[in-house]
Amino acid sequence: MRFSRTPETRATYIREWLLRIDANKDRALSPKELQDALTDLRLSSPGWRAQWAVGVADSNHNGVIDLNEEDENKKITEHANKEWGDLIQKVP
Numbered sequence: 001m002r003f004s005r006t007p008e009t010r011a012t013y014i015r016e017w018l019l020r021i022d023a024n025k026d027r028a029l030s031p032k033e034l035q036d037a038l039t040d041l042r043l044s045s046p047g048w049r050a051q052w053a054v055g056v057a058d059s060n061h062n063g064v065i066d067l068n069e070e071d072e073n074k075k076i077t078e079h080a081n082k083e084w085g086d087l088i089q090k091v092p
Contacts, residue, residue, distance in 0.1 A: 010089065014080050017088050018067060029054075029065040029076070041087045053079055 021037035022029055031050045038046035057065045057075035065076045080088060 010085060011077055011081060014077050014085065014088055015073070017091060018073075018076060018080065022067065027067040029067065031063070034065070038084070041084060041091070043084065043087070049083070053083070 017037075018029065019027075021033055023033050023036070031047075031054050034050035034053055035046045038049050043049055053076060054063065054065055056079050057072050059069065059071045059075070060066070066072050067076075
């Protein structure tokens with residue numbers, strides 16, 4: 001089943017998903033939080049994928065993706081959309 005979301009609503013949905021997977025609600029995604037979410041999506045090599053995503057989005061190199069920082073939020077949203085968007089859309 002294919003979801004027909006516009007790019008804007010798809011990005012909004014992904015940003016909401018990113019906030020939901022932030023287990024401690026500090027608005028900073030750790031590699032572990034991302035790995036757990038990718039495991040739930042049943043992706044292969046979730047640890048590697050999480051580290052890769054942090055490397056792509058972590059502009060200030062502090063080891064986490066700060067969802068309060070516009071640049072990091074935009075980068076992780078774009079990366080998640082490109083790499084896992086179809087799977088994320090199926091998450092209730």
